[in-house]
Amino acid sequence: MPELSPRHDWTRDEITALYEAPLDVLMSQSLAVKSANWADGKVQKSQLLSIKTGGCAEDCGYCSQSAHFDTGLKAEKLMALDEVVSAARQAKESGADRFCMGAAWRNLKDRDLPKIKAMVEAVKAEGLETCVTAGMLEPHQAHALKEAGLDYYNHNLDTSREYYTSVVSTRTYEDRLETIAHCREAGINLCVGGILGMGESRTDRIGLIHELSKLNPHPESVPINMLVPIEGTPLGKSAPISVVEMARAIAVCRIVFPKSWVRLSAGREAMSEEGQALCMLAGANSIFVGDRLLTTNNPGETRDEALLKAMGFEHASREETATPAKKYVLLEQ
Template identity: 30%
Template sequence: MIDKRLYFLKLARRTLAGEVLDAVLLRGLLSTPEEDLLPFCAGADLLREAHFGRTIHLCAIHNGKSGRCSEDCSFCSQSIRATTDAPVYPLQSVEELAAPGKRLEDTPVNRYSIVTSGRGLPPEETRRVAQALSQIDPVRLSTCASLGIIGKNQMEALKAAGVTRYHHNLETAASHFAAVCTTHTYEERLRTLQEARRAGLSLCCGGIFGLGESDDQILELALTLRKLRVDAVPVNFLTPIPGTVAAGLRHLTPLRCLKIIAFLRYALPDREIIVCGGRQHNLKELHPLIFYAGASGLMTGDYLTTAGRRLDNDLALLRDLGLTPRPGSYHNPLS
């Protein structure tokens, strides 16, 4: 009988030696039974610590333009199909967009991102976001933008303003995307990522879990992210919001969330894996275990339309676990 504790640690060491785990082996990892979850996570934790040490990347976002989105994403409170009380306001001024980032410059947060609603921000509004992000001290805080489906010139404007990363989630596997969104295509999202890469921006791209995806589709998404060579993988867990199409979905448990994080660490061993929306709602009392499951980053503060955790609470969590915030905004090539 195979000692599972040794099996997963040996598997992690194989990846550290340069082996790229194939699709068959990875699919088997997704079938790991719950009783083997702790040794499964031990291998993922070994990988996290080998690549990132005892440090955790912290990022924060700001909702720069909210509501009245033309797209029909099933999980989103700002979707055209949603009937929610999500805030509605146009793109904020340069000063309003820059202010949250300026406040973060004296904190341990590594990266600040401005996020906007809609299919894609118009060029003139992209220039405003770029101007706001250019006011952030790049030595003290890295910057990111999440402006939807935009093109080459807009990406280059962000790059010229000192922005170093573009965030654009695939949300789910290509084979499941039509069940999540019908107003734009998966190919449009892929093209957006390609334009960001061509402009010299690093890529922050992941998804949201709990949308009814199968294990095969989790694998499909992971392999797509690997092929794209994304730099950071935000992991969101669905918080069903009343009034959204996905309000009735209940597919996640704390243990399944931990398994997804650990699986992604085996599939993408040296990528930044950042746990974002839905972590408290779905992980509940197991929330502190995300790092032992392989997460190397955390989104702190509020999300777009739902409350998150205060930075001081997340810093206390790291201290209790013997972890520290990642020093500096340029800590390694993946940042």
């Protein structure tokens, strides 16, 4: 019988046993957990906007926005407030109920804090849940964003502690955990996950999930990204990860984080309809919608609607998605 409530004492050996179980056994467990905690056939939609593109001082090996790499991406200034609000309104019209704003910064500077707060307040006023990712935060900045009404802060761990230095050298794993702690102390929900397909081993994928499991409470959202290789970045020629491996990771996350959104995030553009469906069947109950994810392509509304229709799924608000549906039992004729 799978665990139906959050645990914070998962061991690597336990997570390894889940990850390496026969796929039908693993998915059966993940679906049992999902059915007990979330509505059947419902998918929440979020939309992500790059509010400040390029010129980042970090050297994350997967990122087109790093100033360390020649990817052809032009650095831009922070977007104007009215442009952000316009994009948020369009996202809401397309069915998204969470709007995420991403700024390519190593850390949020105090001079930019009032502008970010204004964006949060304006997007909240449109009736959307808000999320921001803007690099490392100081405690007072996290509290200021909370006061502005910020719902979520995204700060991914990216990979395992052991593999991390193969991906990033300009900040440490502890730096990431420190920002996560500042957000939690300020009362902000967390959106924390990672990226698969960066040349890491399965042991590293298990290590990432184990690190996330130790956060108490667990992140309210766990985005699982498939690397989108960008020419000019150190990881631009990484071998693609299989969709089955993605599905395994998502299924394990669904079991380990029973009360968290598990979001099928970057990389959907390269997946077939069947591959995306497998990941949703594995336990993902949230997706990013729209044509773009920061600087990479996303399937777009037409393809997403076709996928959900084929699966018999429907998009729903976060409240509807988080309410377990009535369970139906086949009756004898």
